[in-house]
Amino acid sequence: MSITIGLRNSKLGDVLVDEHLKPSLLTAIAFLEKNNFRYAIIGGIALSVWDVARYTHDVDLKVVVPKNDYTAARKKLRAAFPDRARKHIPENLFIVDVNINEVVVDFLLALPGYDELVVERATQHDLGDFKAWICSAEDLVVQKASAGRLKDLADIESLLRAHRGNLDEDYIENWVTQFAEALERPEILTDYHRLLAKSKSLE
Numbered sequence: 617m618s619i620t621i622g623l624r625n626s627k628l629g630d631v632l633v634d635e636h637l638k639p640s641l642l643t644a645i646a647f648l649e650k651n652n653f654r655y656a657i658i659g660g661i662a663l664s665v666w667d668v669a670r671y672t673h674d675v676d677l678k679v680v681v682p683k684n685d686y687t688a689a690r691k692k693l694r695a696a697f698p699d700r701a702r703k704h705i706p707e708n709l710f711i712v713d714v715n716i717n718e719v720v721v722d723f724l725l726a727l728p729g730y731d732e733l734v735v736e737r738a739t740q741h742d743l744g745d746f747k748a749w750i751c752s753a754e755d756l757v758v759q760k761a762s763a764g765r766l767k768d769l770a771d772i773e774s775l776l777r778a779h780r781g782n783l784d785e786d787y788i789e790n791w792v793t794q795f796a797e798a799l800e801r802p803e804i805l806t807d808y809h810r811l812l813a814k815s816k817s818l819e
Contacts, residue, residue, distance in 0.1 A: 633661060633743050634672070640719035641675050645748055647696050653689075654680040656738035656751040658724070658759065665741055666753045668774040674720040678751065680735045681725050686710065693723055730791060734759070753779050754788050761788075761808045762795040769807055776815035785812070 633641065641661070648655045657665075660672025681689045690712055694700075697714035700707075701721070712723040726732045738749040751759075757775055760768035776783070788808070796804040 633664070637661065637672070637675055637719055640716040640721055641748070642746060643716050644675060644677060644721050644723070645746075647693075648677070648679065651692065652682070654735050654749075656735045656749050656755075658734070658751045658756070662750050662756055663771060663775070665743070665750050666756060666775060667778040668771060670771065674722065675716075676722050676724060678724050678726055678731060678734050680732055684728060686725055689725060697721070730758075730794075754784050757783070757788050757808075758791040758795070761792045761804050762799065764801070764804055764807065769811065772808065773811045773814065776811055777818065780815055780818070 641657075645655070647653075656662075656678045657676070658678050659674070659676030660670055661675065663670055664672075679689070686709060690709075693712040693714070697712075697716060699715040701713040701715050710725045710727065712725065714721050714723070724731075726735060734751050734755045735749075737752045737755060739752065740747050741750045753775055757772050760772050760775075792805055792808045796802055
């Protein structure tokens, strides 16, 4: 089932996809849809759609790999987009980094389990002159909690404030707990609880 949602910048009245990213994003989405890759936009663009405006200079897409054939998926993506974005570092089996119209686009190949769930839970949003699949606000919180950088914690705080009372807290709690245990980083859960309590104190 698809859900179409339109969220606009309250200040500018424009859909929150920076103009310099649109051509690259549209090119990437067109390729994925033509080749039957299921995907979800994550990262800064997804944040903007969920009412957390933050400048981003690249495009991040979580991509489900048919039959878990990562070699075939990488080959197909590289054939379509041969200009690698990060030539100075070794290639990652699960990340295909490319340049499209001078914008870095990361195709993040989904691992079985949670990564695939991110795509399964994605909803289709109207971004003005096109539609795209965006990961849920809950999954943005989970992904940023597991990353745990200062800017990620700031994004979590903004998401919790923007959607106070409208998030599936049980879902978030479950996955944040699992990541904290799997990564042996209890601070992931501690930080999330602190930010959740802070957001609720504003009610």
